[in-house]
Amino acid sequence: MKRLNKNKLKQIALERINILFQEAKSNPSKANRYVEIARKIGMKVNIPIPKEYKRRYCKHCNNYFQSGNYRVRTRNKMVVYYCLNCKKYMKFKINF
Numbered sequence: 001m002k003r004l005n006k007n008k009l010k011q012i013a014l015e016r017i018n019i020l021f022q023e024a025k026s027n028p029s030k031a032n033r034y035v036e037i038a039r040k041i042g043m044k045v046n047i048p049i050p051k052e053y054k055r056r057y058c059k060h061c062n063n064y065f066q067s068g069n070y071r072v073r074t075r076n077k078m079v080v081y082y083c084l085n086c087k088k089y090m091k092f093k094i095n096f
């Protein structure tokens with residue numbers, strides 16, 4: 001019973017994270033706040049942010065990547081995101 005509740009909780013949390021990222025996309029001015037909330041929800045119930053959203057924000061400062069506030073480069077089979085807000089880098093492996 002306990003496990004069932006926990007799974008349900010995670011499912012709800014994931015739904016909320018999805019909604020928050022959709023909102024972030026359509027509300028650029030509030031996007032960073034939505035990212036912050038989504039990450040907090042994920043941490044609370046111990047679920048990772050879905051892969052498709054992980055590259056949409058800066059993990060250092062929760063800056064939601066929109067045109068003009070980040071740069072993308074590929075280097076040595078890595079995608080490097082440079083956040084213009086906090087001037088930090090994030091690296092991801094290119095996976096095809």
Ligand SMILES: [Zn+2]
Binds near residue numbers: 058059060061086
């Ligand atoms: Zn940043």
